[in-house]
Amino acid sequence: MKEIKMIPHDKFIDKIKKYIDEKKLLSFGDHVIIGLSGGADSVCLLLVLKRLQQIYNLSITAIHVHHGIRGESAEHDLKFSRQLCEKEEIEFVEKRCDVPALAAKHHLTEEEAGRRVRYETFEYEAKKRGASVIAVAHHMDDQAETVLMNLLRGSGIRGCSGIPCKRSLSDNGDIVVVRPLLGMRREAIEAWLIENGQEWCIDETNLTDDYLRSRIRNRLLPLLSSEYNAQAAEHIAYASSDFSEAEEYLRDQAQALFSSWHCALNKQMMLPVKELKLQKPILQRYLIQEAISHTGGVKDITRTHIESVIGLLSKRTGSMVNLPQRRKARIQYEFLIIEKESFSEHKEENKDLQSPNSKIGKAVYSIFPICEKKIPQTCCVNWFDYDTIKEGLLMRKRRPKDRICIDAKGNTQKLSDCMINAKIPAVKRDQIPILASGSRVLWIAGVRMAEDCKITKHTRLVLEVRTVQ
Structure with missing residues (x-):
């Protein structure tokens, strides 16, 4: 059995608190909604924030979403989460949803549908209680898995930035999602729970290789750690931080150019070809990616799509490239126009x-x-x-x-x-x-x-x- 590196209770808590303060994830008096699945990561997050409750004067509400999958195992996770909150004297809310039916209705994978349900529930309960913070339990290994998965899919700088430690959930920024455990390894989290005699639930689907993320978690990352570098996950996660800073810089540059070009119109973006050609290739790609994002996000957008759009810059009026999710890019006179195909008021x-x-x-x-x-x-x-x-x-x-x-x-x-x-x-x-x-x-x-x-x-x-x- 693999030896687990033990981290003393106080040092573990101190390290997470230092991360919270450095990244400004919490403020004094926050009402925090915690996503609690019953797994090791979310149980750890719940207990850590409970220990820090007085320091930050936090109000805490835990939300458990039952996905309508996994039968008795899901019922066990729900019961476990409820009892843990009762023990810790934390407000508990449960939400049941038929994720398979939702996935079929909206043509999503069950993984995508489940994520949508969770965040919609978190946001609803946050607004209901006047809470401004939603805390979820992603950690460093999740970060490394995300970066590798995005790389394999052909993502660029944004994909390599991985999971942000803090992001706005609502349009006006009054609700944020924070990830206090993003600086901790999975093995450290489990070691701390073991040290404190705390049990957790195991989602058996995470042990299979049915999904790309599962294969990366169960096969690729262990291979990298055992055969190439024991600190592979840490190095990948640290690199994602550098990518995130580069992405932030490029985003600022892009927004400044978009503002000067006056190129946004509803769900359509118009970029002046002449000005676009003057930019460095890395900024060209980013500008096009941001323009695509403006028309409905960058899901399923790969480097191949970006390069195809760049290829339009040297073509004549009427040239067009189709993009995922019923979008298209086309040249019209001296402008590159990116729009929804259904952009048809x-x-x-x-x-x-x-x-x-x-x-x-x-x-x-x-x-x-x-x-x-x-x-x-x-x-x-x-x-x-x-x-x-x-x-x-x-x-x-x-x-x-x-x-x-x-x-x-x-x-x-x-x-x-x-x-x-x-x-x-x-x-x-x-x-x-x-x-x-x-x-x-x-x-x-x-x-x-x-x-x-x-x-x-x-x-x-x-x-x-x-x-x-």
Whole structure:
């Protein structure tokens, strides 16, 4: 049997407290939600924070999520966790969920569905109690496993950064997830529990090699430690910290560039190709990764995808690369656009707009970033400031109460008066296409466009409309 390195009780606690203070994971008076599975790691976390409760004046609530898997073993873990909290006088909450059904419904693995349920439960209970901190029990071996798993999947700097010791869970940052045990080895955690006579539950699924993480934990990491370097896990975890600092630096650089480029629009990102080409390759890759992340995260995004998008920078307008989760990257004039394929609110679709009356004809419209092309001066093509258009587009006949903006002050005029001034014969006025956005008239085709939607020096996106007879 492998000899377990014993760490004295007080030194173990002191080391974790030092990590908590260095990383600023807890503040005085925090209400902490602890994810308690009953395994060695979460039991250790619960007991350590209980020992530190008075020092930080903590309020503690433990949450156990029953996944509806593993039958009697799961029931045993639930009972064990409840009894441990009763013994330590800690508030205990249990949540039951049918994870297999959830996974099937949302086309997720049971591992992904289980994680989603846990964090949704933690967040719900935190908000319910006004808690600001959720503590989970990832440790150094988990960190090493994550880094190796991400490397094998083709991840870059972000993947090699591994698990953060602290991250915001909510959009406004009022709830954070912290990992106080991230500086401790698994063997040290188990040794401390043994030293203190504390039992824990064993999840038998962790002993199988059914998942990639399990194979890394049970086969790859032990091989690296026994055959190459006994401190392999520590070195990998320490390297992840360096990667994390590099990732933070690149993120700051990327955000500064994104801000200066004004490239975010809803779930679409527009990057200027010329400026993107001027960046160092490592920053190019990171910028593209961040742009993809803005459209829905980077799950399943690999280096191959990033390099494929970089390859678009030397191609012409219309070139496109498909990305995971129904996303795409494409070149449009001097911009690289990354977007959801379902980025299709009515006004943003590039398609023919058929009028209710076929006599009016049809209009084809497209949306693209402002460029140096000359604004067309023809009766059947017009450019509009897309950012001023707030509702869906419709090509239709004129209506009795229609008015159009005629000057910068916002004054309007009846469409009938506009047509009279333009000497349009009365018999033809109902046949002239009218482009409208909701009740607002943007264009009397071939006659005039509204003043409040014209291209200006502040225009970012152009709506080009072509009428086709």
